[in-house]
Amino acid sequence: MDNGELYRILVVDDEILVRQGIKHILNWEQDGFQIVGEASNGKEALELIETLRPHIVLTDIVMPIMDGEELTRLIKHNWPEIEVIVLSSFSEFDYVRSTFQSGVSDYILKPHLETEMLLEVLRKTVEKLPAPSRVMRQNAESASASVSMQQTLEKLLAGYEVELDRAQAAEWFPYPYFYVLGSCGASSVLDELKALFPRMAAAKLPCGPISGYPRLSVHILNVDEEGREALPLKLRVLHPTSMTGEGELSWVLSDPFHSLNQLGGICREDWLKLLQYRFFLPQDAALMPSELPMAEETKEFPLQVFMEQIRRLQLEEGFNELEQYIAHHTKAYTAEVFEFKSLIGNILFNVIHMLGSLNLDVSALDEAKYAYFKAIDEARHISAIISLLEEFRRQAEDCVQVAQQARQEGNPSMKLLLDYIDEHYAEPISLTEMARHFHFNPSYLSSFFAAHHHEGFKEHLNRVRIGKAADLLRRGDIPISEISSRVGYGDHSYFCKVFKKSTGLSPTQYRRQYIERAEKDIR
CATH class of the missing domain: 3.30.70 (Alpha-Beta Plaits)
Structure with a gap:
């Protein structure tokens, strides 16, 4: 090792302000040291040690992913020549003491982290390194111009005023x-x-x-x-x-x-x-x-409407809306990535919860959810989000399809009831009328429906009618009053009330929103 070489130091702390403070508490090169890297947890630190090979690691104890105790143990196992100095708060002192068993060189309490204290600990630690590696103040003047430039750039990047x-x-x-x-x-x-x-x-x-x-x-x-x-x-x-x-x-x-x-x-x-x-x-x-192309404004995702579509098992319509929202971000590219990823993760979580509340078997989705969350967090491009959403949609649709097939195959009577509603939804049918048609007691039919389906008779009938109404609203310019009667609602105002409760939008708003999106897609 050359006499003019500086001791290399790696700083590890999950608080960026602490790392910045340490980097600028000393004139490191003047005192014979050089900060060669920084990490926010032990895992990042290990990756940097492989390439930077510091002489000293200055590390916090309590950190996410991998803490200072585990980091120290791995450093001493893989690179016994590297010295470790621990940073700690008073409340962690007993924890720090246990790290000495792993070979910690020294420790500094964060409330006492001052220039002289840090220098004293560093000089004591240097004494433990091989003699040819000793480089102190008298050798600092021989430090290269590139090192001085690096220190200057470091301070400028950190926002410090520098006398150039x-x-x-x-x-x-x-x-x-x-x-x-x-x-x-x-x-x-x-x-x-x-x-x-x-x-x-x-x-x-x-x-x-x-x-x-x-x-x-x-x-x-x-x-x-x-x-x-x-x-x-x-x-x-x-x-x-x-x-x-x-x-x-x-x-x-x-x-x-x-x-x-x-x-x-x-x-x-x-x-x-x-x-x-x-x-x-x-x-x-x-x-x-x-x-850069002209950025479009980001839009708020209609989560309430989407979840209502999932509750009504209109997965195709709901996920198509979500895919359009995601595709819009290729133009609204100034959106916050963290907020976008958080929304997608929240949507997936809520879909799993909603399907589970409908008594569907969501065990496969529930088992895979943490893998989805991890993939969302690690995605480097929106294309990765689109791919995993396609996979999630396929799993969700399979879950619903399996459940519906099982119910229909296991309950032929239930299939007859659902088919009857699909055929007669536009008529003024009621539970009593349907019970009479199938020779059921109305009270028994109500209990049977609830026991063998994820929703009651009235709720299911409304879901079918509103789904058909939404199709008609998207299809053309049929008057809304006519649509309400076509799907079985004699009272137009009641139809509008039920539609808004189900979709979050009035029929007029729903049609307008669809037309606007269709026109934008054409453009």
């Missing part, structure tokens, strides 16, 4: 225009850009893996006036050859900006938003502001 040395900044980035470029893979579009733009400076940004895009490397590009005019054009030329194996475009480019001090704001307010748009836009879309 103009001469030093001009040495790093001599040209007047900056871009932020994210690209996949080590051998990416960046290599081709360097060949196309000999007068271009580039530096990797120290922002670590981006959530949902672990393979994405982020760089700052610095170009002259000619480069500013030609860069977007050259990227478009490279567009067909810069796709990943999954058919996904491998880069995201910001608008140009003039000052290095704008870096943090550009990344947080513009570039990261652009990256989020990737979830909804076609996978081969050119992701730079000048190439």
Whole structure:
């Protein structure tokens, strides 16, 4: 190990503010250290240790997914040469004490996390490392310019005000225009850009893996006036050859900006938003502001109407509406991805619960629901959501079909009753009249219907009538008053009341909404 090398430190804490505070509590390079990465839990940390091989891991104890105790045990098992320092609060002290059995070097109580305390613990920990690795303040002046640049970029990205040395900044980035470029893979579009733009400076940004895009490397590009005019054009030329194996475009480019001090704001307010748009836009879309299509407004999903359709077992109609809503997001691409995924997960949960409440066997759906939730959470593109929704819809339809077949095959009398309602729904039929037709006692028929069907006679009759009415409303311009009589309602106002209770919309609103959607699809 060279005398000029710095001790490499990995920071692990699930609170981003704590990680930011640690990164800026010291002038790390001046004191002989370098923060080479950060992670929000033990699982992420293990993945980074494989590539970064830090000398010291500074880790919290209580974290999601994998806590500090488990992380320490695995580090000491796989990399015994790495020293671990634990961060803890007072309430976790007994928990911290148990980690010493796994080989923790030292601990720091978070309320006492101050510059001198941290330095003292780090220096004590350094003493446990092999002698050739010792590098302290006297060697810091020999740290390379690239390290200083990385520290400067780190602070700018974190939103800190930085007193830039103009001469030093001009040495790093001599040209007047900056871009932020994210690209996949080590051998990416960046290599081709360097060949196309000999007068271009580039530096990797120290922002670590981006959530949902672990393979994405982020760089700052610095170009002259000619480069500013030609860069977007050259990227478009490279567009067909810069796709990943999954058919996904491998880069995201910001608008140009003039000052290095704008870096943090550009990344947080513009570039990261652009990256989020990737979830909804076609996978081969050119992701730079000048190439984005006009975004449409996001709409609220009519969840109440959808669930009523599921309750009435109108799965085809309900899921078709949901698929149209999802497809709309390829145009309304500015929607929040987290909120979108949460809605889809909530819909799936409610469908399973609703079908179960109808006494259908939802064991297969219930068993698969956590796999669906996990797939939704991990989806990197809306196409994955569409695929899993198709699978969920198929399972739900199978569940309903099996239940209906079982009921009909197991209860021939029930099938006769349901067929009779389907044939005579437009007539003023009643439970008493149907009992007379089938030679049942009305009271017994009511109990029989409830015991062998997921809904009562009146509820089932209304569901059939409203379903037929919805079909007529979508079919053309038949007057609503005529539709109400066609489906068996003599009182028009009562029909409107029942329709709205079932669908969440009045007949007029329902027809208007359908026409508007149909016209938009044509356009």
